[in-house]
Amino acid sequence: MLAAVPLSVKRRAVPGRYRQDAADVSQRELSVTIVAGVRLEASKPAASLDRLVELLRTDLAGVNTLILERMQSPVALIPQLAGHIVAAGGKRLRPMLTLAAARMCGYRPTDDARPRHVALAAAVEFIHTATLLHDDVVDASDLRRGLATANSVWGNKPSVLVGDFLFSRAFQLMVEDGSLKVLAILSHASAVIAEGEVLQLVTSNDTTTDEEAYLAVIRAKTAQLFAAASKIGAVVCDRPEAEELALESYGRNLGIAFQLVDDMLDYSADEAALGKTIGDDFREGKITLPIVLAFARCDEAERPFWRRTLEELDQKPGDLEHAVQLLRKHGALRDTLERARDYGGLARSALDLFRDGPEKRALIEAVDFSVARAY
């Protein structure tokens, strides 16, 4: 399996996913890693977002301050609920793309005014958070299936309305920034994300969904915001269109790789130890690439299982385990990861246009991290 990892030793001394600490890389470790590769595969991933976080520490602090400031409202429930999701908010990967892209393109804040890339990174995070809140909305039928998790504290309606509030705040931040180009990119992205989310609903519980339809969903619901977040980094620096497009391509391919790995992880039972809950997609009947591949490859005898569990959502204890077994039998998880690596490779190549530097290296490591999460 190691051969499938796109080794770009020129760019990175060691394939990110095997590295413990980027600063300690040496040729000796590289050879050790390759020899021990297969065995090490079960160990913790080495590629991380640490380099990106370290490089952007000050900018990220600015983003967090701004997020806290702009989620305030005299209506106390808004900061309460928003704080709940913003605190749990995880990696800040999308705003970091804006920050790092802007830095890589040479952005230097002027004087003591709020740096533009920080304000726009906060806007990107608000859009992402609003999407998460709206994604938590459930129908009564879902509740009956026991799926009400994320919005169980607050209910549907506050989740929707606070999402709307944060979405509006995102646009207010962009308007203050004053770039119509940025506004065009992010309002377009928002429309595409909504389209992607609806398309995902439409393909849910439909085992005839093919790879193309699945890719259309994740390009829209996930990759569009990664692409926009990266692209606006070049826009704030007034860089040539070629650089905007390169960053857009970087973000889009990274986003696809990221989502593919997410979808794979939802069935990677042996990773439960890492704290990742598995089986959510299965329980909802979401048709992700592992399912698309396994269904396309399965024989007549297996088809009724998928139809019962994913179309009719008639699931029994042991079904998830059986699903994982079928996915492994048909190489569906392996090939999903393979696709993720390919898109990761495209994301890396998109950065060829830019000179080497700490931001570029950190953005490349973000790709490695996104794929390495699979181990």
Added chain:
Amino acid sequence: MLAAVPLSVKRRAVPGRYRQDAADVSQRELSVTIVAGVRLEASKPAASLDRLVELLRTDLAGVNTLILERMQSPVALIPQLAGHIVAAGGKRLRPMLTLAAARMCGYRPTDDARPRHVALAAAVEFIHTATLLHDDVVDASDLRRGLATANSVWGNKPSVLVGDFLFSRAFQLMVEDGSLKVLAILSHASAVIAEGEVLQLVTSNDTTTDEEAYLAVIRAKTAQLFAAASKIGAVVCDRPEAEELALESYGRNLGIAFQLVDDMLDYSADEAALGKTIGDDFREGKITLPIVLAFARCDEAERPFWRRTLEELDQKPGDLEHAVQLLRKHGALRDTLERARDYGGLARSALDLFRDGPEKRALIEAVDFSVARAY
């Protein structure tokens, strides 16, 4: 009761709500109306939006075309669901405010390009439609109370996501228009609307809500968009700030009057013949002004009724009728209408700044219509 109607004979020969046809107004009719006022109160309202619709016929057709065009998507469920609400979409009152305000401020479209006021009116309607869709979202607890009406066909999630799509489309229209000032006004309005909707949730089922808290809710959830829609009419004409503020004040006060009458109509059982369903607010335990007033005026013996029906939502057959009886006993409906008239008067006065003309007269009739709906 007639004395309470702010008669401005200089502006309108006859108070709008008694008029059959604005074109036929004469002094003779005025005196007849006043003499017969109390008796006529039960008859059908005469003030309507017809004048506004007639005046803006071409512009409105442009808005409708643009709405149909921009709600399209390769994801078929989006135009299906959006079409459902847009077709049922009613009066187009908010976009008409933008159109009429722009026309009153002297807006003349240039050449064959899409008129700015039409594009922005469509954006306003998209924001309104998105709000309606998100307002339809229900929690499982609501469903158990039998309240699932509006989104029963599609479910919560598509309603939320299509709302997001339309909201994004609104911003795309504004970005194409290119005015950062308009973008600032409408993104601010969107944030305030979301705050108002959350505040409404917070005050629901809470009989201690006072008039001030209630007004804060409707200023935000309803009047803010009326205000913004009217104000941007002046903005597209680059009119002085005084005119922007006058139109903002017109819209805000009209919006408050409109919502007050809406809230009153929800208890005006004798208007059921007009096709208005009543009792929705009561069944949800919404605390509107009629309730605030009746609760403040009720004696110790009546309080448990309101607590049981609105706080605990423990409602029995006959409770709505009893509620209406209590509202009437305490003059709560009458005084809600009185407040609506006052705000209507403020809306009218706000237009004093503008010269007489067909748009101004139509905007004044929109105020009369909003209050006259109560009869």
